[in-house]
Amino acid sequence: MEKLKLFFEERAFGVCSRLGEKLHFPIDSIRLFFIYSSFVTLGSPIIIYVSMAMMMKIRKYFRKMNNPVLFD
Numbered sequence: 001m002e003k004l005k006l007f008f009e010e011r012a013f014g015v016c017s018r019l020g021e022k023l024h025f026p027i028d029s030i031r032l033f034f035i036y037s038s039f040v041t042l043g044s045p046i047i048i049y050v051s052m053a054m055m056m057k058i059r060k061y062f063r064k065m066n067n068p069v070l071f072d
Helices: 002-011 015-023 027-040 044-066
Strands: none
Touching: 015 027, 015 044, 027 044
16 A cells, blocks of 8 residues: 555645645645545546646746756
8 A cells, every 4th residue: 555655646746745835734634635525526626636737837847947957
């Protein structure tokens, strides 16, 4: 079970962890909220999660363009 948890944490978008850091709220509670609300509302929080993940990727892309690094 621990390997499965690490697999998803490494490849996830980091939306719940970022949201938890910003709101000073436990990350596990936010993840459970997304899971339970997805079952209750038939998947509509998944759309919110994916849109937040896309916004994070776009912001990261634009920050990288504004501050280019010569050597990665």
